[in-house]
Amino acid sequence: MKRFSSRKLLVLGVAVVLAAAGCSSGATPGASGGGGTADSVTIPFTPEPKSLNPDWQNDTGAWYPAGNIYSRLVDLDWGATAGIVAYPDLAKSWDTSPDGKTYTFHLREGVKWHDGKPLTSADVVYTYQTIQEKRYPLAQYLNGATITAPDPQTVVIAFAKPNVAFVPLLAQASNWYGAILPKHLYEGTDWTKNPANTQPVGTGPFKFVSWQRGGQVSLEANPDYFLGAPKVKKLNLVVVTNAQVAMAGFQSGQYPFVADNLLSNYQQIKQLESGGGDTTVVRTPSLYGRDVYFNLRNSILADLRVRQAISYGIDRDAINRTAFAGLWPPDYNAGISSFAEYLNKDAQFPHFDLAKAKQLLDESGHPAGPDGTRFTLRLTNYPSTDSTLIAQVLVEQFKAMGIAVKWQQFDLTTWLTKLGTGDFDLSTYYVRYGPDPAAYAEHFGTGGPRNFTKYSNQKVDALLAQAGSTTDVATRKQLYNEVQTQLVADVPYVNLFTENKFSLARKGWDGFAVQSSAFGKAMGWFSFYAVHRTS
Numbered sequence: 001m002k003r004f005s006s007r008k009l010l011v012l013g014v015a016v017v018l019a020a021a022g023c024s025s026g027a028t029p030g031a032s033g034g035g036g037t038a039d040s041v042t043i044p045f046t047p048e049p050k051s052l053n054p055d056w057q058n059d060t061g062a063w064y065p066a067g068n069i070y071s072r073l074v075d076l077d078w079g080a081t082a083g084i085v086a087y088p089d090l091a092k093s094w095d096t097s098p099d100g101k102t103y104t105f106h107l108r109e110g111v112k113w114h115d116g117k118p119l120t121s122a123d124v125v126y127t128y129q130t131i132q133e134k135r136y137p138l139a140q141y142l143n144g145a146t147i148t149a150p151d152p153q154t155v156v157i158a159f160a161k162p163n164v165a166f167v168p169l170l171a172q173a174s175n176w177y178g179a180i181l182p183k184h185l186y187e188g189t190d191w192t193k194n195p196a197n198t199q200p201v202g203t204g205p206f207k208f209v210s211w212q213r214g215g216q217v218s219l220e221a222n223p224d225y226f227l228g229a230p231k232v233k234k235l236n237l238v239v240v241t242n243a244q245v246a247m248a249g250f251q252s253g254q255y256p257f258v259a260d261n262l263l264s265n266y267q268q269i270k271q272l273e274s275g276g277g278d279t280t281v282v283r284t285p286s287l288y289g290r291d292v293y294f295n296l297r298n299s300i301l302a303d304l305r306v307r308q309a310i311s312y313g314i315d316r317d318a319i320n321r322t323a324f325a326g327l328w329p330p331d332y333n334a335g336i337s338s339f340a341e342y343l344n345k346d347a348q349f350p351h352f353d354l355a356k357a358k359q360l361l362d363e364s365g366h367p368a369g370p371d372g373t374r375f376t377l378r379l380t381n382y383p384s385t386d387s388t389l390i391a392q393v394l395v396e397q398f399k400a401m402g403i404a405v406k407w408q409q410f411d412l413t414t415w416l417t418k419l420g421t422g423d424f425d426l427s428t429y430y431v432r433y434g435p436d437p438a439a440y441a442e443h444f445g446t447g448g449p450r451n452f453t454k455y456s457n458q459k460v461d462a463l464l465a466q467a468g469s470t471t472d473v474a475t476r477k478q479l480y481n482e483v484q485t486q487l488v489a490d491v492p493y494v495n496l497f498t499e500n501k502f503s504l505a506r507k508g509w510d511g512f513a514v515q516s517s518a519f520g521k522a523m524g525w526f527s528f529y530a531v532h533r534t535s
Contacts, residue, residue: 038532039234040234040235045064049062055137056191058176061239068235069179071180071204080434092106101160103167104156107120110226126181127183136191141169145158169436171435179202216236231531243263269502270327289430290499291430293426296492307494309401313358335495347484373402378405378424379407380428382412405426455493467483513527
């Protein structure tokens, strides 16, 4: 049995943290170290949660509150940019069977729920089995698993086939919708209506105090947290839906931190990086790309020549200059630079060539009409700042190819529904390439849960199946290299960028999850457990 213990934490990513200036308008007096005291901190987040139970729906608003209230079986943070990375949370260690089919998790002793009751393996089994039964979001990672508890401190998860990427993918997904819930409060109830959804009880570093709808979620330090109480005694998570408002609050000293999803002015970020002052611009490595998805059910996009033409007609450099002030270097691979261990550098989508794009469109039987238009497609995008900025430029670049675009924007739930039902033509997306390359199967394997393109290639399926069942690193690299080569040939999507995450932190504070100082300590992407005042 292969064992992973809490003493063998592997953090492979490196964040680049750059000292920078305050905004050109200058920080207000007293803003240095602003955003609270050593005992209390206020953080803006978006959007408003639908519930404080993150497990039963894809609710991005729940991620920050839930990331501090609950614990997970295993965890992963922003330090993961290569290889298989996961570290202990409720499980202090785990064993993997030689065949990669069975995982035995050993729970920490003495963990208590915020109401004082002990956590046991029954809570983990109940949470996971309910997720399986109801087909809640995490179910895709537990698909086909048998989950048992031979004793109060042990959880066994077994698969019929080797699943060598199970732990890292579970650890990452648990940041979103893998919180372990208290069986004594949820058993026999409807998870969608349980009162604990609005007055949550977890085992995490902070305890729930109150939730003012549309305003803020107030938390307090958990003195009995199994890793020790957080240094911040009070954590106020304030709902802020406007990036300019968030920036103004940061400048005035109201907040010591602003996350990437509340930053929209890349020219301002660039200025901040180049100066001096009391603001730190944090660049954090990511496992995601920014891409264009093709719906292969569309008769026009089903033609390989059309997809090839579009891949030639996208000018990444122009998008970078126009939308990102030069801060998002283009990526042409069917992978990303931050996950270099499994990157096939020879498998590249074409560089910009508008003449070639028009030639291929002509050859595909779509000549330009009198007004220069060949056909019309719908374009939608993930409702985030960077995807919106990309989409804005793409509309013009498609027009230059002779493709009229009807740009449609939706909220997250509607957008995901549109993708899942095939009600789209083109969409910006975020292909996930790690923390294990088995993530390729989600996007490009036949029937994959994120295969919204409906791409299907038997060769790719066979390569993905073989790669997902072997532990030999050299073999896996070769197999995933072949997958990337085939994706470039088939063009079910076009990769544009490696996601570039920028956050702002006030000097005098440290330990935010996106900072390298917090890797392995923050306890997840959205946790503020490691945050503390340094001056």
